[in-house]
Amino acid sequence: MPRKKLLLLEDDLGLAQLVRWHFEREDFDVTQTASGEEGLILAEELEPDVMILDWMLEELSGLEVCRRLRRDAPTANLPIIMLTARGEEADRVRGLETGADDYVTKPFSPKELVARVNAVLRRVRPALSGATLRYHDLELDTANYKVRRSGGPISLGPTEFKVLRHLLEHQGRVFSRERLLDAVWGQDAVIEIRTVDVQIRRLRLALNAHGGKELIRTVRAAGYALDAGD
Known part of the structure; x- marks a missing residue:
């Protein structure tokens, strides 16, 4: 931990x-x-x-x-x-x-x-605290690396899991692409900024594969947030 x-x-x-x-x-x-x-x-x-x-x-x-x-x-x-x-x-x-x-x-x-x-x-x-993270109908088990939505399993790659976990740990907070790069890949990683957009797109596809409310909000000129707009 x-x-x-x-x-x-x-x-x-x-x-x-x-x-x-x-x-x-x-x-x-x-x-x-x-x-x-x-x-x-x-x-x-x-x-x-x-x-x-x-x-x-x-x-x-x-x-x-x-x-x-x-x-x-x-x-x-x-x-x-x-x-x-x-x-x-x-x-x-x-x-x-x-x-x-x-x-x-x-x-x-x-x-x-x-x-x-x-x-x-x-x-x-x-x-x-090693707990399960929850937001709306989404659950992420931090100990067993499992994600479920509306009770059904969601298959994510390691990087997508890290992005989702970071967003769940800071629900509602807007992160720029640069900050997501630092948080998920590390400050010393040499990765193109567009990689963040690719991972967010893949994450959205996985989370919305069986329908449901869009949970990841794009904030124009700012970045991304886990925010369903309640």
């Missing part, structure tokens, strides 16, 4: 080191920065599985970072847990309404924070 990628935005160095130590113990790959601007760049470059975001960052507040992430298609569905010393209900509501998935008030137990992050990941990134 791949290591879970955590992006930590916290400008208290001592607290950041403590949080990092606890998450690395739990087999997370942690990237940390104290800058909101740098955090925005890293969120797009690293494609983390989850972000821990401090409300009171210097330069750019955690609230503004959260707003920008939610407005940008590649990071719109990134799970975000917000850390803050603000404990008032109005502040908690404000953080959640901005787009945070959970809210932890300082001081906090690092073990509780790990538990909160894992709970969010089980909900939005089930593949990281």
Whole structure:
């Protein structure tokens, strides 16, 4: 199972080191920065599985970072847990309404924070728990490499399986052809960009062989997403 990628935005160095130590113990790959601007760049470059975001960052507040992430298609569905010393209900509501998935008030137990992050990941990134991924009538068994739609088996090649798994792990998120190349083939692969279009076309044919709703959406000038347009 791949290591879970955590992006930590916290400008208290001592607290950041403590949080990092606890998450690395739990087999997370942690990237940390104290800058909101740098955090925005890293969120797009690293494609983390989850972000821990401090409300009171210097330069750019955690609230503004959260707003920008939610407005940008590649990071719109990134799970975000917000850390803050603000404990008032109005502040908690404000953080959640901005787009945070959970809210932890300082001081906090690092073990509780790990538990909160894992709970969010089980909900939005089930593949990281070795679970079956589901979307509408589609199921992908990450352990046994099997795909079914409406109960019937779907035959996919290894690359098509990887593309589908990546889209299922980030449902609704739009990926450019370049990002799909990096995610599925690796950043060092020397492959033509049109290969992505070929694999998406094959994947669509396989998924729709027996009818059913189109599940892969083409976003003009942006890329592809697993999005049935609900």
